[in-house]
Amino acid sequence: MATSPTPAAQHQPLEGSARLWGTLALSAATFMNVLDTSIANVSLPAIAGDLGVSPNQGTWVITSFAVANAIALPLTGWLSQRFGQVRLFVGSVILFVLASWMCGLAPNMTTLIAFRALQGFVAGPMIPLSQSLLLSSYPKALAGLAMALWAMTTLVAPVLGPLLGGWITDNINWPWIFYINIPVGIAAALSSWAIYRKRESQTRKVPIDKLGLALLVVWISAMQMVLDLGKENDWFHSGMIVGLTVVAVVGFAFFMVWELTDVHPVVDLRLFAKRNFWAGTVTVSIGYGLFFGNVVLLPLWLQQFMGYTATDAGMVLAPVGLMAMVLSPFVGKTVGRVDPRRYVTFSFLVLALVLWMRSRFNTQADFVTIMIPTVVQGVAMAFFFIPLMTITMSGMSQERMPAASGLTNFVRITAGAIGTSVSTTLWESRAALHHSQLAEAVNPSSPATQATLSGLAAAGLTPQQALAQINRLVDQQAFMLAAADIFYLSAGLFLLLIPLVWLTHPQRAAGGGGALDAAAGAH
Known part of the structure; x- marks a missing residue:
């Protein structure tokens, strides 16, 4: 650090192939990071089974990453001032690759959770720094294009995550969901260093x-x-x-x-004095917690009780990003002209409809019936993040924007981890209640029970095997009813969030593109 790097503001935008390769390198790192938030979802039953724990204990694989990632986010500003944005970004990518490798080698669940937490922590600076480096690569007039390109990678990754995770789990082995980060990460780190090392930001020692x-x-x-x-x-x-x-x-x-x-x-809580900031942050965080909890619950139910493979469960989840990719550019262009509260209200109404549709599922639901709400959900996602982050950041001064964006993302990611834990816990407790209620109807005096037992005996099952089979059917129904309860409750909560959005006062965001930058960071 003997030489004093050029201040970021003095760097000229990149041109030609350098800008193209810089965009690809930063996007690859972001893609890898976002992919890891969703790739493990459909692989949880396989990971849990291989490491000898219950699938619900397996959700620690997701929550440990999310919590560690949330803790690292507020540190990004201090670390980038201390080491420089480029050094921190490249270092973060390399450490992410090492952590991914260790996750694949984990011999037991405790070790895997520890390495996932490490992976989440070192990933913290990657997304905010990829944004700031990308914006410095483009002239101000093309800032919107830069953020649109960046946001596309964050929308493609959740589509490919479940598909890729499911295919790898079924056809290779679950550790490869982590090993695939190694070539992508190495390529992203080397390319980023080659292109951006001469554009390092100023460093200074600041107290932590x-x-x-x-x-x-x-x-x-x-x-x-x-x-x-x-x-x-x-x-x-x-x-x-x-x-x-x-x-x-x-x-x-x-x-x-x-x-x-x-x-x-380390976290500037004074930002919550602004009404738009606290109302926007609370809304986006609760909404994301509900969304993420249901995204984890659906593949667990499909694989444990509906006989789906990891690949099939991934195919059910994958379409969530398709409509979001199509509609997000439209939302980004029009959010400055339309009251963003209208967009968010529309998003929450669609999400409530999607979850209500899922609450109507039964154990006979076919693949298409289960996938339709996922396709519709993509419409809601396009109108969810960008308008909400525009509201949250409106009226925020440019110098407070990084702290505000970091704090909002910290609360949102923490809410996602809480949503995962609460939904799986509630699912189990509701299933136990439904099981006891259904079991009351299964008794020797019931004609339906006698007919079922006779049929199973005729098929060659012993009395014990017949009772075990009935218990499995009761279990399947109990967990289906429990999942429906959570879908229905979540739909109601999305409707209750709508009045909170209308507490805000929309206004032009300070710094022009600031709200757009922050909006992209929300993904």
Whole structure:
């Protein structure tokens, strides 16, 4: 760091092939990062079975990545000032490749969760830095095009994630969902370094809020452990869960007080003083938590109780990005002319419709019936992130934009991890309730039970095998009814979020493209 790099603002935009290759390198890294948030979803049953844990314990593979990623986001600003944007970005990509390799080699679930957390943490700076480096590569007049290209990769990745994850799990082996990051990551790191190393941002030593960061790690980790371990340990009848809850609550209280009084807070909570910011952040976070919880639940149900392979489950989920890819450019162009609250209201109405359609599923639902709501959901996703982030960032000064974007994404990703844990926990508890209610109807005096047992006996099953078969059928119905309950509840919650959107006051975002930049970052 002997030489003083050129300030980012003084760099001229890239031209010709350099700009093309720079865009491809940054997009490849972003694609790899976003792909890893969805590629494991359909592989959870295979991973859990191979490592000897329940599929619901397997959801830690998703939540550990999300929580660590959320913790790393607020550090991006400090780290980029300390090491430079290019060095930090390339270093982040290389560490992500190493963490992916270790995830594939993990011999047990504990190790895999630890490596996924590491992978999530080192991935934190990649998305915000890929945005800022991409914007510096294009002239201001083409900033919108740059963000549209960037946003397309973040929409394609969730489409390919479940498909690729399912195909790899069925035809090769689940560790390869992590190994495929290695060639992509190495190519992205080498290309980015070759193109951007002479465009390094200025570095300076700035203080870091060590206590604030420590409190952040403590309360978020404790909260996530409560959510993920609670169902296995009978919730608050367990001393461990009570202890972790106390740690989470006390840690959060101390964190709030410290961050509001520290001169250089790791998370600038004063941003919540702006109505648009707090209402937008709360809305996008709850909406994302509901969305992500249901995205994890659907493939679990299909594979455990509907006989779907990982590939088939991936094909059901893949179309969610198709309509979003088609409609997002239209939303990006018109969001400045149309009240974004109208777009968000439309999005939530469509999401409520999608989840209501899913709540009508039964165990006889065929592939097309299950996929139709997923295609429709893509329409809602196009009108979800960009308008909501435009509202959230409106009226924000340019210098506060990076902190605001980081804080919103931190809350959103944390809400996604909470949504995953809550939906799988609720699914199990509702299934247990439905199972006990259905089992009451299965008794020796019931004509239907007698007829079923006779039929199974005629097929050559012993009485014990016949009862086990009936229990499997009851289980299938119980988990179907439990999934329908969660879909129905989620639909209602999306409708309840609509009034919250109308608490905001839409206005032109400061800095012109700032809201668009932040909107792309929401993906």
